[in-house]
Amino acid sequence: MSPLLLLTRPLPQSRRFAREAASTLPPHEPLIAPLSQVVALPFDPAVFAGARGIILTSASAVPMLPPLPGLTAWCVGPATARAAARAGMIPRQGGGDAAALIATLTGAAPEGPLVHAHGVHLARDLVRDLAGALPGLTLRSVAVYEARALDWPPDVVPALTGQRVFAPLFSPRAAQRLAAQSGIMDVTGLTPVAISAACAAALPPALAERTPIAGTPDAGGMLRALAEAMSHPGTVG
Structure with a gap:
């Protein structure tokens, strides 16, 4: 089963990133669930x-x-x-x-x-x-x-359960918003991918310890980090 790419940025940015990801990442299913507008x-x-x-x-x-x-x-x-x-x-x-x-x-x-x-x-x-x-x-x-800030509707977290989920995070506030969602800590297949060390540090330790950090703080760096994480699950670079 293809992993989920969980996109939490505002809708226009999430849609744009989904298009970029479709042509560069391994096979996956995008799930757009904004946490801000x-x-x-x-x-x-x-x-x-x-x-x-x-x-x-x-x-x-x-x-x-x-x-x-x-x-x-x-x-x-x-x-x-x-x-x-x-x-x-x-x-x-x-x-x-x-x-x-x-x-x-x-x-x-x-x-x-x-x-x-x-x-x-x-x-x-x-x-x-x-x-x-x-x-x-x-x-x-x-x-x-x-x-x-937005909160997810109640059907989002159940849709993640039992899946491999990769969540690109582009700011410390985005990391905090993700961690604040009810039930997210129970999604054992979740791998956040952070744009920077400061972004990763905004996550709870249980998530931060399995969070790769992009090599460069831009969309290209994020896509490369996601590709690496998807291709080598369970590793943190």
Whole structure:
């Protein structure tokens, strides 16, 4: 029986990842069961007045923005860069995580103002860190969306029981949301796969100890880690 690929990101991201997984992973069955949904937040578009660039740490921010054609978009990774390009911005890609993006920006020393458009829940305060690395650069920050928590309907956990289940987790909050679902700790065939060590550390020890970590903090790294886990069950890299 093919294993299940449990996708818990918001619906658009889960569907996109399911398409990528279908062409790269060993045979599996996707099960999309979101644990969050992205909701637009009101904000004053004047925050972008005079901006020389925008900082994007998630593709989820892009649909919430006003039209910004031709604006340089400093993007955390390839998925965010593709979303920015589709919206008419000029993407500059970072190295896949916030630390690499900060290093890219520090090396480029762009002119400001720069605006960080982000979600309510920040894994790292880029504006604060960039202010220390690039003194004198004008930086602004605006929350344009919120990833609001969802709980599973009661039929999800029973559907996992008795199956080999692989669950890609892309943030510490996603790991916490998965662990909070009633009955999930009883799914003995569950293998979470974490985007980072911080993500794995957010899981209870019983799950964290069987959680592989992606070699690079991006979709490609996650797919490679999933492929390895599916091909060699019971190992943690």
